[in-house]
Amino acid sequence: MALAIFDLDNTLINGDSDHSWGEFLLTHKLVDEQAYRRQNDQFYQDYQNASLDIDAYLRFAMAPLTQYSSAELSQWHARFMRECIEPIMLPKAKQLLDEHRAQGDYLLIITATNGFITRPIARHLGVDDILATDPELKDGRYTGNYLGTPCFGAGKVTNLQCWLEQHPYPLDESYFYSDSINDLPLLEQVGHPVAVNPDERLSAIAAERSWPVMDLRDSL
Numbered sequence: 001m002a003l004a005i006f007d008l009d010n011t012l013i014n015g016d017s018d019h020s021w022g023e024f025l026l027t028h029k030l031v032d033e034q035a036y037r038r039q040n041d042q043f044y045q046d047y048q049n050a051s052l053d054i055d056a057y058l059r060f061a062m063a064p065l066t067q068y069s070s071a072e073l074s075q076w077h078a079r080f081m082r083e084c085i086e087p088i089m090l091p092k093a094k095q096l097l098d099e100h101r102a103q104g105d106y107l108l109i110i111t112a113t114n115g116f117i118t119r120p121i122a123r124h125l126g127v128d129d130i131l132a133t134d135p136e137l138k139d140g141r142y143t144g145n146y147l148g149t150p151c152f153g154a155g156k157v158t159n160l161q162c163w164l165e166q167h168p169y170p171l172d173e174s175y176f177y178s179d180s181i182n183d184l185p186l187l188e189q190v191g192h193p194v195a196v197n198p199d200e201r202l203s204a205i206a207a208e209r210s211w212p213v214m215d216l217r218d219s220l
Contacts, residue, residue: 003169004100005160005186006127007178008111008118011196012097014088014217017121018061018113019044024080031064048199050181054112054152061114062135065142073142077120085121092216096177097125106169110160110186112152116142131159154185177214181205 009016022040025031039060046052065073100107107127111118115132122130133152136145149155164171172191176183181201187193195206195213206213 001104001106002100003108003167003171003174004105005108005110005174005176005190006097007176007180007183007196008109008121009113010179011177011216012090012093012109012125013085013121014090015084016044016047016113017085017117020084020088021080021117022061024076024084025064028076030067030076047182050201052152052182054150054155058114058133058146058150059144062116062142062144062146065116065135066144070137070140070142073116077116081120081124085124089124090216092218094125096214096216097127100175101126105175106167108163110151110156112150112156112182114146129163131156131163153182156183156186157189160186160189178202187211 006012009018019040022036026033026037043052043057043060046057068076097107109118109122109125109127109130111130111132113132115130115134118132119130131151133150134147136143136147149158151159171189174190175192175194176187176190177194177196178187179195179197179199179202181199184202184205193211195202195211196216198206198213203213205211
């Protein structure tokens, strides 16, 4: 048995769930359109450019959660899954998960996208666990703050190291699949780094270091 770790956005799904949630909020007029769209698009561009201020982004992304009850948010998220996430599921990603599952491997998603958005997606994919940046709840409502270290960049390594204290898998035997240069700190920690539909900078590093490169979109 090995630990198989997966990034979520643009790796196991054909898109970015965080940005898609923002678009969903805009479509259903749950946020102010002009201000929110401008900020959402800018943060997404910053992420792609590896210049994202993760604290500022998380506070922006979690602010709408404070405006609705947990029951309302659950209903919206179920609709979001149907309208936005299920259409971008990748058959080859499911196949990859199934292959690791058949080998008896432990399947772990690790993502910077907040847990409100991603935990239902992880359940849909049937993985064993997920590490995400979780929003803070008080008295059943979201506060707009987040818990612990953001699960982004080197923060993914920090969160994984804490998780490994209770799940002692050796990283030199572990896999990590990711599309993004932002995940380089964790890719460098595992024995089996795999670039999945990588961005330009990660593609160059994968070629330089002879890392495997995988295309999970070629069945589309």
